[in-house]
Amino acid sequence: GQQLNQSPQSMFIQEGEDVSMNCTSSSIFNTWLWYKQDPGEGPVLLIALYKAGELTSNGRLTAQFGITRKDSFLNISASIPSDVGIYFCAGPKSQGGSEKLVFGKGTKLTVNP
Amino acid sequence: NAGVTQTPKFRILKIGQSMTLQCTQDMNHNYMYWYRQDPGMGLKLIYYSVGAGITDKGEVPNGYNVSRSTTEDFPLRLELAAPSQTSVYFCATSRGAATQYFGPGTRLLVL
Numbered sequence: 001g002q003q004l005n006q007s008p009q010s011m012f013i014q015e016g017e018d019v020s021m022n023c024t025s026s027s028i029f030n031t032w033l034w035y036k037q038d039p040g041e042g043p044v045l046l047i048a049l050y051k052a053g054e055l056t057s058n059g060r061l062t063a064q065f066g067i068t069r070k071d072s073f074l075n076i077s078a079s080i081p082s083d084v085g086i087y088f089c090a091g092p093k094s095q096g097g098s099e100k101l102v103f104g105k106g107t108k109l110t111v112n113p
Numbered sequence: 114n115a116g117v118t119q120t121p122k123f124r125i126l127k128i129g130q131s132m133t134l135q136c137t138q139d140m141n142h143n144y145m146y147w148y149r150q151d152p153g154m155g156l157k158l159i160y161y162s163v164g165a166g167i168t169d170k171g172e173v174p175n176g177y178n179v180s181r182s183t184t185e186d187f188p189l190r191l192e193l194a195a196p197s198q199t200s201v202y203f204c205a206t207s208r209g210a211a212t213q214y215f216g217p218g219t220r221l222l223v224l
Contacts, residue, residue: 031211042117042203042215043156088155092211098163100146100171101213105155 004089006104014112019076021107023089032065032072033090037106043088047074079111115139117216119204125222126194134189134219136204142214144207145187146171147179149200150218156203162187194223 006023013019023032031050035043047058049065049072056063062075076083086106092099120135138145143164148156148171158171162181176198178190191198201220205213 033211035215040218042205042218044215045212048212098161098169099209099211100158100161101211103155105153 004091004102004104006087006089006107008107009105010108010110012110012112013079015079015081017079019079019083019109020073021075021087021109022071022073023104024071025091026070027093028069029072029091029093030069031092032063033101034061034063034072034074035088035090035103037086037088039085046087076109079109081111081113084109084111117204117206117214119202119216119219121219122217123220123222125224126191127224128194128196130194131190131192132194132221134191134202134204134221136187136189136216137185138187138204138206138214139185140206140214141184142206142208143184144209144213145181146205146207146213147177147187147189148203148205149173149198150203151200159189159202191221194221196223199223 033048034046037043047063052069054065060077064073086108088106089104090101093102118137146161147159157173160179162168168179201218203218204216207213
């Protein structure tokens with residue numbers, strides 16, 4: 001089935017640093033979603049991208065929908081301790097006559113104060 | 114609005130026991146989903162529903178059953194718990210397939 005490959009798998013950074021992570025696929029997606037999962041919680045939607053080349057910001061977070069529609073990037077500027085968590089990319093795919101979300105395995109972010 | 118509510122938060126089961134994980138939403142969404150998340154892994158779809166009375170299998174349905182008698186509720190049933198079902202279970206809802214809203218999860222340990 002379709003897979004989303006996220007990199008890096010984990011990151012250890014100092015507070016204040018910028019962070020960049022990406023998500024790639026061998027197939028085209030028409031929507032890219034970025035979720036964050038805080039420790040012990042369910043994933044929460046951060047940013048949704050609907051158009052190739054689109055660049056969307058949410059506070060210190062910026063995400064881009066790749067021109068090829070096979071990748072997406074998430075950047076976090078000036079990281080703070082509460083940015084700790086797992087970041088998942090996801091995209092909807094038609095499977096078996098209905099549309100379902102495909103998730104990457106996540107990028108685990110650790111921020112050292 | 115409570116959004117998506119899951120109960121219980123945590124449960125320990127013995128091998129062979131059964132239980133039902135509850136999921137309730139007050140967002141009036143047609144789509145509901147059950148995922149499991151194993152340590153260090155992403156989310157795997159167990160079952161989903163596109164509306165009351167309609168359910169379908171996801172990627173990993175074996176060992177689970179679901180029902181959808183109302184828009185609000187989508188319980189997940191484990192009939193014969195196995196250690197391989199130790200995981201964190203998330204329920205999610207959406208208006209369409211793309212933007213899903215997740216519950217807080219149920220942590221299940223099967224011993």
